[in-house]
Amino acid sequence: MTRFLLVMPPLTGHVNPAAGIAAELAARGHDVAWTGTESVLRPLLGGDARVLGTGTRAFRAQGGHGLAALRSLWEGFIVPYARFTAKPLDAVVREYRPDVLLVDQHTPAGALVAHRHGLPWASFAPGAMELGRPYRALPQVEAWMTGLLRGLWERARLPGAEYVDPRFSPALVLATTGPALTGRAAPPHHAQVGPVIAARPHDPGFPWERLLPGRRRVLVTMGTLAGELGAAFLARAVRALELCGEDVQPVFAAPRGLLPALPARAVAVDRAPVAALMARGELDAVLCHGGMNTVGEALAHGLPLVTAPIRHDQPFVAAQVTAVGAGLRVPFARVTAERLAEALGTVLEATAHREAAVRVGTDLLAGGGAVAAADRLEALG
Structure with a gap:
């Protein structure tokens, strides 16, 4: 021992x-x-x-x-x-x-x-x-x-x-x-x-019953360091996911006080059991800040990403995701709701990003x- x-x-x-x-x-x-x-x-x-x-x-x-x-x-x-x-x-x-x-x-x-x-x-x-x-x-x-x-x-x-x-x-x-x-x-x-x-034994509970059948789902998580800085971005993300259409259900992992009014189909929790959501196959894409944990876990589950890096190592990780074709990068402070909707639509619709995510994820797990x-x-x- x-x-x-x-x-x-x-x-x-x-x-x-x-x-x-x-x-x-x-x-x-x-x-x-x-x-x-x-x-x-x-x-x-x-x-x-x-x-x-x-x-x-x-x-x-x-x-x-x-x-x-x-x-x-x-x-x-x-x-x-x-x-x-x-x-x-x-x-x-x-x-x-x-x-x-x-x-x-x-x-x-x-x-x-x-x-x-x-x-x-x-x-x-x-x-x-x-x-x-x-x-x-x-x-x-x-x-x-x-x-x-x-x-x-x-x-x-x-x-x-x-x-x-x-x-x-x-x-x-x-x-x-x-x-x-x-x-x-x-x-x-x-x-x-x-x-x-x-x-993760500390993972919070989740309203699984609110996940609507037959919808494509996008997890939105900007990490634990975004704080108030993320409020404006989250408002644009809410609008972007509305623009993506009724068949896309957003799941927001963010303090409720940072979010604007949400459409009825959206799910919002302060903290989400991210690993469990991915493992159960409940997600189709991830919108995140480019943190290594979220990116690595998403790729390990074959999920394409849209990254909006804020600081520290996030721009480097986001650049890596883009370089391998497993997702797209948008500017955190400047991206419009329309441009964000376009990026999300691309990773949801284009098979190339998902295929790259699966390939890279398989290699990472190795x-x-x-x-x-x-x-x-x-x-x-």
């Missing part, structure tokens, strides 16, 4: 795929514990999970687009969260005494504490922004990010000569994507395992998901 410690940020899109890997490790008889913000982790993981909390504090809301959003992410969350959790993480490692750590790329303090204690650790990349050096054409941006990470290393009083980028374990990087989407093979110590499809991830993590133990 190996003791695995999962170091995760308080972000649903990062915890969900990690939970599938944790379940696979536990099923193999390993001891698995989580560390991070317990008030976020506990509702996502359920009462049986072992959560070693690092405390709770508020962080600046993320916002903006492009480089402004990148600055907001790093200076408003990644760096202050690393500073806040550094000492609690060290205490957790001393108490739990793990054999291996799985460290999300957004929680660099986990890599620092693993290095301090001489423990093997793997990086977890549930998004695309930290893969493939997307900002290599902007050396000043790369230098700025490196400076922030080196600052965390120095703050942890680790030897400068031993510096390792905390985002990239030299032993193993687990990514929930694959070459069919990224277009490139991974280095030997990278494992592109594809989407992690697993049961990455092995949670099983392949667990195999690679066991090898570190």
Whole structure:
């Protein structure tokens, strides 16, 4: 038995795929514990999970687009969260005494504490922004990010000569994507395992009886970070789906307060059991922000996408979806209801997008998901 410690940020899109890997490790008889913000982790993981909390504090809301959003992410969350959790993480490692750590790329303090204690650790990349050096054409941006990470290393009083980028374990990087989407093979110590499809015990209930027979259905989900920023887009999405005709039934996963008046055929819930909707074959297409989890799960179920990326890695993922022919991309802030209706109509009607989604999804699933991830993590133990 190996003791695995999962170091995760308080972000649903990062915890969900990690939970599938944790379940696979536990099923193999390993001891698995989580560390991070317990008030976020506990509702996502359920009462049986072992959560070693690092405390709770508020962080600046993320916002903006492009480089402004990148600055907001790093200076408003990644760096202050690393500073806040550094000492609690060290205490957790001393108490739990793990054999291996799985460290999300957004929680660099986990890599620092693993290095301090001489423990093997793997990086977890549930998004695309930290893969493939997307900002290599902007050396000043790369230098700025490196400076922030080196600052965390120095703050942890680790030897400068031993510096390792905390985002990239030299032993193993687990990514929930694959070459069919990224277009490139991974280095030997990278494992592109594809989407992690697993049961989610925290999934909310859903009014299944409201799904009308004989309709084509589009799921609209803009993730957990859109907030008020998504209200204007959602209003255009409602109008666009009205323009698509009576035979298209929209399913909105968004806070009801962000949605305008809806047609009678629409279904709206604050949170949807997305994986269950896909697995039951209830959807025909997905309109989303281009988050890696939603995109990977949609492709794994052969669903074409219309993406409207907002920030962070979403533009990169949306570009990948378009490049492989599995969907279309529209501008989040500027797309009109008419143009959005046209894009949705295209992915619903054109067989090429669905065929590409099926092909790419099949290739992504060949990455092995949670099983392949667990195999690679066991090898570190």
